[in-house]
Amino acid sequence: MRYIKYLSELGQTDLLLAGGKGANLGALIRAGMPVPSGFCVTTDGYRAFVEANHLGAEILHQSASVQENDLASMETASSHIRALFAAGQIPPDIASEICSAYAALDPQSEIAHQPLAVAVRSSATAEDLPDMSFAGQQDTYLNILGSESLLQAVARCWGSLWTARAIGYRVRNGISHEDVALAVVVQSMLPSEASGVLFTANPLTGKRSEMVIDATLGLGEALVSGQVEPDHYVVNGGRILSKMLGAKALSIRGQSGGGTITLAESAAERQALPDAQIIELAELGQRVEQLFKTPQDIEWAWAGGRMYLVQSRPITSLYPLPEGMAETPLEVLFSFGVWQGMLDPFTPLGRDSMGGLIAGMAGQPGHPVTMQTQRVFLAAGERLFVNIGSLICHPLGRRILGAFIASIDPATSTVLETLFADPRLAIQGGRMRWQTALRLARGVTPIVANVVLNLLWPAQGRARLARTIEATLKIVRSHCAVTANQAAATTLGEMATTLETISMYLPSALLPHLLGGIISGMAPLQILLRLAADVPDGPQLVMELTRGLPHNVTTEMDLALWATACAIRRDAVAAQYFARAEAATLAMEYHAGSLPAAAQTAVADFLQTYGVRGVGEIDLGRPRWSDDPTHIFQVLQSYLQIGESASSPEAVFRRGAEKVPQVREQLATALRQTRGGWLKARLARALAYRVRELAGLRETPKFTVIRLMGVLRTALLGAGKKLVAEGSLAHADDVFFLHVWELKALAENEKRDWRALVAERRQTYARELRRKRVPRLMLSDGTAFYEGMGAPKGAPDEAGTDVLTGSPVSPGVAEGIVHVIFDPRGTQLAPGEILVCPATDPAWTPLFLAAGGLVMEVGGMMTHGAVVAREYGIPAIVSVRQATSRLKTGQHVRLDGSTGQIVILKPV
Numbered sequence: 019m020r021y022i023k024y025l026s027e028l029g030q031t032d033l034l035l036a037g038g039k040g041a042n043l044g045a046l047i048r049a050g051m052p053v054p055s056g057f058c059v060t061t062d063g064y065r066a067f068v069e070a071n072h073l074g075a076e077i078l079h080q081s082a083s084v085q086e087n088d089l090a091s092m093e094t095a096s097s098h099i100r101a102l103f104a105a106g107q108i109p110p111d112i113a114s115e116i117c118s119a120y121a122a123l124d125p126q127s128e129i130a131h132q133p134l135a136v137a138v139r140s141s142a143t144a145e146d147l148p149d150m151s152f153a154g155q156q157d158t159y160l161n162i163l164g165s166e167s168l169l170q171a172v173a174r175c176w177g178s179l180w181t182a183r184a185i186g187y188r189v190r191n192g193i194s195h196e197d198v199a200l201a202v203v204v205q206s207m208l209p210s211e212a213s214g215v216l217f218t219a220n221p222l223t224g225k226r227s228e229m230v231i232d233a234t235l236g237l238g239e240a241l242v243s244g245q246v247e248p249d250h251y252v253v254n255g256g257r258i259l260s261k262m263l264g265a266k267a268l269s270i271r272g273q274s275g276g277g278t279i280t281l282a283e284s285a286a287e288r289q290a291l292p293d294a295q296i297i298e299l300a301e302l303g304q305r306v307e308q309l310f311k312t313p314q315d316i317e318w319a320w321a322g323g324r325m326y327l328v329q330s331r332p333i334t335s336l337y338p339l340p341e342g343m344a345e346t347p348l349e350v351l352f353s354f355g356v357w358q359g360m361l362d363p364f365t366p367l368g369r370d371s372m373g374g375l376i377a378g379m380a381g382q383p384g385h386p387v388t389m390q391t392q393r394v395f396l397a398a399g400e401r402l403f404v405n406i407g408s409l410i411c412h413p414l415g416r417r418i419l420g421a422f423i424a425s426i427d428p429a430t431s432t433v434l435e436t437l438f439a440d441p442r443l444a445i446q447g448g449r450m451r452w453q454t455a456l457r458l459a460r461g462v463t464p465i466v467a468n469v470v471l472n473l474l475w476p477a478q479g480r481a482r483l484a485r486t487i488e489a490t491l492k493i494v495r496s497h498c499a500v501t502a503n504q505a506a507a508t509t510l511g512e513m514a515t516t517l518e519t520i521s522m523y524l525p526s527a528l529l530p531h532l533l534g535g536i537i538s539g540m541a542p543l544q545i546l547l548r549l550a551a552d553v554p555d556g557p558q559l560v561m562e563l564t565r566g567l568p569h570n571v572t573t574e575m576d577l578a579l580w581a582t583a584c585a586i587r588r589d590a591v592a593a594q595y596f597a598r599a600e601a602a603t604l605a606m607e608y609h610a611g612s613l614p615a616a617a618q619t620a621v622a623d624f625l626q627t628y629g630v631r632g633v634g635e636i637d638l639g640r641p642r643w644s645d646d647p648t649h650i651f652q653v654l655q656s657y658l659q660i661g662e663s664a665s666s667p668e669a670v671f672r673r674g675a676e677k678v679p680q681v682r683e684q685l686a687t688a689l690r691q692t693r694g695g696w697l698k699a700r701l702a703r704a705l706a707y708r709v710r711e712l713a714g715l716r717e718t719p720k721f722t723v724i725r726l727m728g729v730l731r732t733a734l735l736g737a738g739k740k741l742v743a744e745g746s747l748a749h750a751d752d753v754f755f756l757h758v759w760e761l762k763a764l765a766e767n768e769k770r771d772w773r774a775l776v777a778e779r780r781q782t783y784a785r786e787l788r789r790k791r792v793p794r795l796m797l798s799d800g801t802a803f804y805e806g807m808g809a810p811k812g813a814p815d816e817a818g819t820d821v822l823t824g825s826p827v828s829p830g831v832a833e834g835i836v837h838v839i840f841d842p843r844g845t846q847l848a849p850g851e852i853l854v855c856p857a858t859d860p861a862w863t864p865l866f867l868a869a870g871g872l873v874m875e876v877g878g879m880m881t882h883g884a885v886v887a888r889e890y891g892i893p894a895i896v897s898v899r900q901a902t903s904r905l906k907t908g909q910h911v912r913l914d915g916s917t918g919q920i921v922i923l924k925p926v
Contacts, residue, residue, distance in 0.1 A: 021063035021112050022119045025056050025203070030310075035060045037141030037201040042310070042330050049309050051302070052326050056136070056205030057119040061143060063112050064176050064200045071106035073099075077180070081195040084185055092182040092189075103177030108169055116172060116204075117165045123206055133164040135207035135272060137328070138171040140178050142200050156184060156200065160237060161207050161272035168204065175202045191788060207272060208326055210319040212290045213238035214248055217333060218303045219313035219800060224336055224793075226313065226800035227345060229253040229300045233290040235283055236269030238317055238328075245270075245280075249290045253300040258293060266290060291320060298325055306330050337793055337802045340396035340403070348442040349798040350410055351396060351403035356427050356794050356876045358636055358720075359857040359883060363400030363786035365639025365754040366779060367734075367761075371517060371727065372402060372636060374758075400786040403796065410437065411446045425880040428825045429806025429897045430794045437795075468534025469541070476711035479538065480569060483715070486531045487722050494520065494726055498733040506740030511765035513734050514758050520726065532719040539712035540880070542705040546685075549698055549705075553688045558829050558916060559681055563706050566675025567889045569714035571721040572860045572882065573671070575628050576890075579650070579864050580667050582620045583657035589616035596658055601651040601846075608647055621647065621654075630728030633843055633861040636720070638727050638734075639754030643861075649843045653864040656846050660868060667867035667890065674891050682706045716885060720860065748773050755779040794876070805899055822905070824873070824898035826918035827884035832871035832893045833923070836909040838902050839865075852913060854905050858883035866890055871913045873920060875901045887915075895920060 028036050028044025036044065040058040047053045068074055080095040108116075124134040140156030157178035159171040178184070179200040188195060214233035219226045231251040232241060240246040247264035266285040270278050291299070299318060302325060306314050313336055317329040343349065354372070355361040364372070373395035396403050409415030416438065424431040437443055472479030497516045543560070550556025567573065586592045592614040596604065607613050608621055629644030643650050660666055685706070686699040738750030746764065747753070753761065755776045764772060793802035837851040842862050847853060850870040855862070857876045863886045866872065872887050877896035887894035893915030905911065910924035 019115045019119070021060055021066065022115045023058045023060055024119070025053065025058060025205070028058060034143055034199075035062070035201070036203075037061065037143050037199075038331060039139060039141035039329055040201050040203050041141075043203065043205075043328075045309065046306065046327055046330060049305075051306065051309075052324065054137075054205040054208055054326055054328065055123060056203060057123070058141065059112075059116060059172055059202040059204070061199035061201050063116075063202075064179075066109060066112060067106060067173070067176060070109045071102070073102050073106065076102060078196065081180075081185060084189055086186075086189050089182065089186070092186045096180050096182040096185055099180040100177040103173060103180070106173065108173060113169055116169060120165060120168055120204065123204075135161050135163055135276070136168065137205050137207050138162050138168065138175060139203045139205070139329075140175040140200055141203050142179060142184075143198055156181065158239070160239060160270075160278050161276055163276035167276060172202045172204075176200055192784065205328065208319045208321040208328070209272060210237050210321045211235070212295075213317070213319040214241055214290070216299055216303045216316040216318055217313070218307040218316070219333060219336055220252070221315075221333055221335055224796070224800040224802040226339070227254055228259070229303055231291070231296060231299060234264070234266050234269065235285055235290055236271045236281070237278065238319065239278065240268060240270045240280070242317075251291070251296050253296060256297060256300065258296055261289070263287065263289060295320055295325060302327065336800065337791075337796065338399050339796070339798065339800060340398045343396070343798050345799045347407070347798075348440070349405055349407035350437060350443070351398070351796040351798070352406050352423070352430065353792060353794050354395070354402035354404050355792060356430065356857065357404070357881075359859040359862075359874075359877065359881055360634050360636055361401075361792050361857055361876075362634050362637070363783055363789075364397070364402055364637045365783065366757050367517075367754045368637035368639040369395070369397050369400075369402055370758045371638045371730075373397075374517060374520070375723075398796065399789060399792065400783060401792060407443070407798075410434075410443050413445050416445065424878065426878045427794065427876050427881070427897060428878050429876070429899070430803075431878075432806040433795050433803045437797075464530035465533050465537070468530050469538045472534060472538035472712060473542075473708060476538075476708055479535070479712070480715065483531050483535050483718065486528060487718075487725075490528050490722075491725060491729065494729050498729050506737050506744060506746075507765040507767065509733065509737035509740070510753070510761050513730065513737060514761040514765065516733075517730065517758050520730075528722070532722060535712065535715035535718055539709065539715045542708040543713055546702060546705050546709065549689065549702055550685060552692065553685070556685070556688065559685045559688070561829055561888055562681045563678055563685075563709055564713060564885075564888045565677065565681075565891055566671045566673070567714045568675070568710065569712075570717050570886075570889060571714075572717040572863055572886055573714075573889050575631070575860070576864050576867055576886070577668060577671065578624055578628065579653060580657055580867055582624045583654050584662055584668075585620040586617050586654065587658055587662065589614065592617040593658065596651075596655055601648050601655060604651040605646060605648040608651075621650070624650070630724055630731075631721075631861055633841065633859070635724050635727070635859065635861055638731060639751065641751075642728065642731065649861070650864075652844070652846045653868075656848070656865075656868045660849050670891055671889070674889070678706075678710065716880070717860065717882070720882075746772055747776065752776040755783070806897070820922040822898055822901065822920040822922075824895040824901070824918050824920070825878060826894075826915050827877070827879050827896050828872070828887040828892055828894035829916040830871075830891065830893035831912065831914050831916075833910070833912045834870040836905050836907055836911055838905060838907045840902065852911055854901055856902055857881075860886075866892055871895075871915070873898055873901050873905065873913060875899070 023036060025044050026047050028040055029048055030041050030045045032041045032044060036058045043053055077099055080098050084091045084095050138159040140158065142156055157175050159174065162168050162171050179198065188198065212233055212235055214231060217230040220228040220230050231253065232248040234241045234246050234248040241248050246266055246268055248266065249264050250262040252259040263286065266283055269281050269283050271281060273279050303314065303316055306316060313333045314330050315333045316327055319326045319328055394405050396405055406419055409419045420434060423434055546560045547557055550560050586596055595614050604613065608618065611618060625644050625647060630642055632640055632642040634640040682703060686702050689695055689698040689702055692698060734753050735750050738747060738753040741747040742750055756764065791804050793804050795803040832852065834850050834852045836854055837847055838854045839845050840856065842865055847865045847868045849868045852871045852873060853865055853869040854873045857874055860882055866886055869892055872883060872892055872894040874883055874896040875898055877883055884894055884896055893913055895913055895915060895918050906926045908926040909922055911920055911922050913920045
């Protein structure tokens with residue numbers, strides 16, 4: 019038959035023919051699972067119906083009118099399209115095949131003159147995929163009797179591809195309406211005594227070892243439609259961990275004349291599924307998960323003393339674990355994105371470059387660790403996580419880790435405190451082997467030496483660090499020098515080797531200097547905070563010492579951009595042009611060299627130094643400002659609204675620096691009133707001097723890595739352009755969607771479909787960009803922590819719905835209009851607005867000069883955003899739970915950067 023496939027003929031490769039549901043059911047049957055018999059009206063039937071009724075053009079016209087997040091337009095389009103399907107006629111050849119397949123399901127039904135009851139379910143081609151959940155978006159019809167009713171149900175299923183919910187889901191996830199089609203699964207109807215859903219991993223916690231079963235009486239429609247409170251069973255390793263009986267106040271059952279009826283039940287004390295069947299179902303679920311190689315969401319039915327599976331699809335809500343990660347021993351993964359304020363996915367080469375640095379640090383002479391074998395930086399969901407399990411299990415590592423995480427993200431710190439009590443993460447011994455101590459001493463000694471030298475002679479220490487950085491950059495530039503006539507394969511091979519070389523060279527040659535700079539700046543600050551802990555307003559005074567902090571490459575960048583805006587403002591022609599032009603136009607004209615002369619020169623000077631920066635810059639594969647300076651022009655246009663006055667960012671920064679001597683003496687005076695005050699005051703002055711000289715180095719390591727990446731990126735793009743000309747790749751930046759070892763294989767002319775591989779990875783990357791939640795911490799058993807355990811330390815309790823709390827990181831009070839921003843590109847911040855965002859990296863900080871205050875969902879006292887906010891004197895609160903959804907653009911709020919409280923004064 020042309021339009022019909024029996025389920026037993028289908029498998030996982032038949033997605034485009036049978037949709038997700040049909041393909042998965044076919045795979046289950048082939049694997050010997052208990053599945054009701056049935057057939058599938060393939061997508062060829064759907065397309066033939068659309069063509070025969072001339073619906074294609076009108077469907078595309080209606081769907082094209084839909085706007086994202088516009089429910090009214092979705093409802094209108096859905097209503098119109100579904101009416102077209104309802105009025106259409108199923109072509110006779112399709113109808114004949116459907117009726118023949120229906121009769122073949124139970125040949126005895128015609129003899130008995132009793133039609134077979136069937137379930138008719140929609141099965142879309144973009145349904146039940148590992149990354150997409152279309153559950154409930156199309157229609158299901160139960161207890162259908164007779165050929166005529168079956169044909170009507172099939173047509174209604176076809177039309178349900180165009181429900182408002184399905185249309186909206188495709189729009190939000192970037193799925194073309196032209197690319198989808200619908201198959202229809204027809205199965206023998208089961209007179210279910212009980213039915214429900216089995217999750218082969220706990221969907222709430224993510225724990226892979228736990229299975230969760232929801233069960234109710236009768237047909238499962240009552241459960242999936244939310245009409246009944248089901249029983250809830252949790253199973254682990256063939257053992258029932260817990261049972262919670264639901265009210266099960268009603269059940270849906272089939273009627274003799276077709277269709278279903280809802281009946282009242284009195285079953286609150288009765289278990290819907292006996293214990294033996296719970297264990298049997300869990301065992302079936304384990305087999306299904308092994309078949310599909312991923313946790314499954316399974317619909318099941320218990321009828322006639324037998325267990326049946328009626329549907330299986332991936333659990334798309336689970337955050338993926340790193341490939342090859344075992345549940346035991348228990349590992350703990352900390353989000354590198356939370357640490358760095360960049361929650362987006364990484365390109366494959368971006369992951370390699372960061373993982374390579376860790377590989378270099380972890381390697382020992384005679385025991386090399388490569389990018390592929392290192393297990394410190396692990397990829398999950400195309401993002402990087404740091405494996406901190408071994409540190410937690412070591413007494414010294416646990417103390418260091420606790421202090422570090424608390425300064426980076428207090429919400430994560432609260433989770434860690436609970437994990438410290440987990441017996442699976444118990445401290446294992448306290449004595450260090452002498453070999454380990456020796457290796458540690460070798461690594462730590464040069465860092466300690468740099469710290470000591472920096473603290474004794476701060477200015478000379480900064481100069482020494484600068485010389486070391488420039489020498490390293492010179493070496494990398496020499497490695498990346500590419501001649502115009504050099505073959506693409508040669509360039510690519512050299513760049514892959516250079517990436518690996520840097521990963522081994524950088525830690526030994528540069529890391530002691532970079533870490534020495536950070537520690538020598540942060541240590542005096544932490545000591546000052548401890549000294550001032552018992553002094554009234556002491557910690558706040560210490561934070562005031564960081565106002566207008568010099569030698570910070572990030573604040574220097576922002577002030578350089580402000581100076582660029584001032585240069586444009588002073589030129590009347592340039593200022594008028596910027597006032598009326600679009601940022602994208604300005605960016606194109608800059609690349610063409612056709613901006614007004616003053617603007618062209620000023621922007622070129624800025625990008626000469628800072629063009630290597632960009633949003634998500636720790637990913638080698640992300641575009642830089644030099645590639646696309648649109649964001650820079652948006653910020654410049656925002657700056658031009660501020661004006662050069664006493665309230666300008668430059669003036670505020672300068673006043674903060676000028677106030678430091680007064681704050682230092684105020685702190686010293688307060689310390690003199692304490693025990694040992696004379697010594698404390700003298701120490702405080704010495705420490706304050708070193709904070710001013712060295713704390714700004716906190717941003718230097720990252721900028722150094724970004725500058726190194728800039729050199730590599732330029733060379734890689736040069737090779738990519740040649741590969742495009744040769745036809746190996748479609749775009750120059752495709753090189754970033756390959757791993758280092760794949761670059762080598764491509765350079766050696768290995769025959770593979772490189773274009774197809776890159777296209778697949780670009781799709782994966784685009785899908786991950788849409789992921790809305792990324793865990794702060796994950797365990798190797800799948801448990802994921804998206805929020806902290808209660809309010810961060812030091813944050814006041816939330817007094818009501820109009821009050822939000824977080825961790826205060828920059829003192830001061832600000833009132834203003836909320837502006838929620840998820841990507842600084844494409845957004846202009848009006849002066850004085852309260853910037854609310856998930857996280858920030860240095861590419862966000864130019865917005866700070868216009869912001870009245872800052873609110874972030876992640877971060878701590880020492881993250882980039884907090885450090886820069888303090889230097890600018892912007893009140894800031896971080897680690898605010900779901901700030902970007904609880905606060906709305908246009909709200910008028912007051913935030914207190916000393917208490918961590920945000921009060922909504924006026925809603926939108």
